[in-house]
Amino acid sequence: MDPQGGHYLNKAAVLSLLGAARMTQLLLGCTIIALVTHSAGYNHAYGIFCMFVWCFCFAMTLVVFTMDVTRLPCCMPISWDNLTVAFSMLATLMYITASVVYPVYFLRSRCSGESCEERNYRIAVTVCSSFCCFAYAAEVFLTRAKPGHVVGYMATLSGLLKVIQAFVACIIFGALANGSEYTRHIPTQYCVAVYSLCFAITVLVVAVTVSGKTSALRIPFDRFVIIYTFLATLLYLSAALVWPIFSFDKKYGTPGRPDDCPSENCPWDSKLVVAVFTHVNLVLYFSDLIYSQRIRFITSSPA
Structure with a gap:
């Protein structure tokens, strides 16, 4: 005792x-x-x-x-x-x-x-x-956050979505590293830059929240998160349009899976995985943006 x-x-x-x-x-x-x-x-x-x-x-x-x-x-x-x-x-x-x-x-x-x-x-x-x-x-x-309860940001749907967004980005990076040939075109390199930037800031948001240092930001944490989520949604929207064009259009890539492509480590498969999970993350960021308008943020965890 x-x-x-x-x-x-x-x-x-x-x-x-x-x-x-x-x-x-x-x-x-x-x-x-x-x-x-x-x-x-x-x-x-x-x-x-x-x-x-x-x-x-x-x-x-x-x-x-x-x-x-x-x-x-x-x-x-x-x-x-x-x-x-x-x-x-x-x-x-x-x-x-x-x-x-x-x-x-x-x-x-x-x-x-x-x-x-x-x-x-x-x-x-x-x-x-x-x-x-x-x-x-x-x-x-x-x-998770429940109506009427004061909880930390990560317990809200927006906080949980941040973790899912970072995890989906890791899947995208894995596919990019598995022979995706993203260096062949400048627009696909732009998409990689989008994935990297959004992943880095998402991880930063999670890290700052977990460390309890949200009050150290020069702008209110809630405003920073909403502005970032809005920009990330726009960036992912552009990547969701650009990546399929320069990966599967006849002029830049291959519309269908090549017959001579190996069953494992096939570049076309990696491009398809990136395209699918780009759209998944676009939906996640858009859902995050919508939900962020409905919650009230706190800058420290409850006692």
């Missing part, structure tokens, strides 16, 4: 729906890592990516859960509520990606004899990873 009669440990971090969600995340994450390292396997780049997702999310969840139980966030110069909700949103997206990528690349071949045991382990990994998506989504649902 402390001098004021409070407990050193936070029982609510365990005996609550949020605590149950985090313990489920830890249990499933530990199970996935054990199955993969035991027999399921994670060779090739895609398997390494999935293993990174599972290990990173498990480690971060363990840190978050431990610090909540021990009440250490009150001693840290950051906005803890903004940090945890941003991480849970990111972890949800990462787990969804891993839950799709892993079975696509590790459950394609038929099994026979001893390989069937390995396949069964991989099926178990896929099932556990899929269930863990719901555990992280449940945390997002429990910590």
Whole structure:
């Protein structure tokens, strides 16, 4: 007991729906890592990516859960509520990606004899990873902004959309790096500049919010976010028009997938991925802009 009669440990971090969600995340994450390292396997780049997702999310969840139980966030110069909700949103997206990528690349071949045991382990990994998506989504649902409650910016729909926008931009960068041939035309290089600029500022907004330094900006945070979101929407709109023209128009690119294009590392496929997710991010930024008109920002997390 402390001098004021409070407990050193936070029982609510365990005996609550949020605590149950985090313990489920830890249990499933530990199970996935054990199955993969035991027999399921994670060779090739895609398997390494999935293993990174599972290990990173498990480690971060363990840190978050431990610090909540021990009440250490009150001693840290950051906005803890903004940090945890941003991480849970990111972890949800990462787990969804891993839950799709892993079975696509590790459950394609038929099994026979001893390989069937390995396949069964991989099926178990896929099932556990899929269930863990719901555990992280449940945390997002429990910590999101609710009518009448004062919360940090990252708990609002606009804040959650910022995390999704940055994640989608990472998918675009991955496709750009995978032989997209974006350097062939100046307009496609302009699109890459748009993706990079919007990603950098979005990450900056999230970082400033999590650090609790929004009041350090020379203009009000709400005005800065709305102006940036408006400009990002216009920039993505231009990229959504320019990229398909210089990638799939007969004059500059190839309308259809070439017959001699390899099944993996095909430039046309990468261009298509960039085009699709450019439009996805355009919708996300436009939705963010609309929602930003309806909320009242706060410059610090609630006590």
